[in-house]
Amino acid sequence: MPAVDEILAGKDICICAGSGGVGKTTTSAAIAAGMAARGKKVCVLTIDPAKRLADSLGLRELGNEAKRVDPALFEAQGVEIEGELWAMMLDAKATFDELVARQAPDEESRDRVLENRIYQQISNALAGSQEYMAMEKLFELHTEDRFDLLVLDTPPSRNALDFLDAPRRLTQFIEGRSLRVFMKPTGLAARVAGRGATVALGVLKRIVGFDLLADLAEFFNAFSGMVDGFQARAKRVNSLLADPHTCFLVVCGPQGEPISEAVYFHRKLVEAKLPFGGVIVNKVHYPAEELRGDDAGADLEGALASRLAQGDGAGMGPAAASDLAGRVAENFADYQALAERDARNIEHLAAELRTSATIRVPYLDEDVHDLAGLAEINRYLFASAEQREAIAAGRA
């Protein structure tokens, strides 16, 4: 079980991926902070519209430009930052606009695209555009070479896979080849495609309305000069993702469903030949390791009641002690059941992924939403195997 800093040795991009609600944003921030504490100049990127990263880094707001997190904030938590921690929140629309401006052959084509209503919709809303722009920004920052490490918190997709699929879907849309051909029903292509296509277009017009089709045609025409540029860039972005200096970390929770998603996502990573680094399981209920080989478990309630009744001169009455002992034992049984479920699920996960790089972060008493919380998480993310076992056993 390596620690995050071992997994990320020699890497300059770390992509945290996983389904929604598993603590990706917090994990990304914690990894970035931990690597900064170890001397790296790190930038963490999020696209989360809910501004969670800003919250947890004590920044009032994040913009499309990287901002440095005040080292004094970490010092106040007793964490010394040897490197630098920067953060930015990706504005997908602004990034898309910049990309169009860069790819457009002239100002007129740029404005035609920016003013097109279809473009305005996709740059904001098209599923996949956020994901694609996240990769685009990552690529841009990587090319600028300002940071030692970039940590990307992937967008909160319903399905982690959306992220991998995004560039393909978006470039396919922008290419719009099949549609552009049919947009000119008198053209050669349409004659080749046959009369059926023309009739199909006519039927379609009746359903969706001519305006929509006209706008789409205008959109593809406006984009036509940039398609090659977009394709070339998408190719470079893809090869950056597949680079051995890039590392995908899969983030998940210990329940059955997030675990299945993680297994599925890992398989897709492998299929796409993308570099998998390890898996981080958040909010794990640790079993009390002390219980192994301990026979006090047999009559826990009785043992608790007698200890509570003893006290050092402050013992409880037998009835009160027995009542409290009953509730403590019941609570413990519930907790153990969850811990056993988590252990089973994680064992299944490790077997499916054939990896020893499974980092468990326990379910902490306080939920994590600030720098102190990140420091607490980093005790687990950056702990050596022995330290983690010690923590799990309640000895640390």
Add this chain to the structure above:
Amino acid sequence: MPTRFSSRLPELLGIDRIPELLDKRLVFVTGKGGVGKTTVAVALGLRAAAEGKRTIVCEVAAQENASRLFTHAEVGFHEVELEENLWAISIDPDESMREYVLLQLKVRAMRDLLFRSKIFSYLAAATPGLKELVTIGKIWELAQLDRKVKKGRKYDLVIVDAPATGHGIGFLQTPKTFANIARVGPVHSQAQQLDRLIKDHDHTGTAIVALPEEMPVNESATLERELRSEVGVAVDRVYLNGLYPERFSAEECERLARLAAGENGAVRAAARAAVSEHERARSQRAQLSRLRRRVEAPVRTLPFVFEPELGVECARELAGRLH
């Protein structure tokens, strides 16, 4: 929306119903990922069914979370009866699109032509928001008393397990967006019709599901504001899910902490687990107060279910606790 006296009446009379929410025709259950939207949607469905309402629970996109809760039923793009008064459907956008075209085009030859043509599948896959639009269109169709599909069952209530926050706002905004993209024609007028349905506070509502943690609470407050102001949909409930019970008093907790310090083995582990539970329950109560201060809709709590795997029994248990 001002509370009408009539809808408060059943509560005042002590009748165990959920006014304002289950009396509507269409309810979207929304919230960030991983908060238990599906479980709450199913629990609401079970509850409404128990109240005698013919109810259908819909999940959108091709993830069959809801059907996992009801393992005996294979839920797909068809209405499956789960139990008395309760049905489920998984709304697949491609199937919805097909159905929509079938309802639009009466001539079979034209449909076949369209479905075979590349341009159709391309447009269906690529037009921004079209998948969401036809999904909401199908939801609208389910909520009609005069169903468009042949021999369609009439439902009193349609409950939608909506996409997670971020995508959730976009999802409900799709009809408005689309009405703007397609300025004229059938799609334009149908998108407008769907938008009116979403904004109809008498018949359509939302329930936000939240968790008792700092950031989920912040996000729920933001979500509520956006649903009200940007989408214009009614927000009727915020369900705070997964609330730990308060099993120990502060004084008991201190005693248990002292006990844990001087012990080993199971006694120590059990005492520590109790202290943890107490701490979490306490911090969750603080989040509950924050949530109540920050949202306008009534906040209701749902207990944490200590079950290793959340199944239909869990939803059933929650159904009885909904209010």
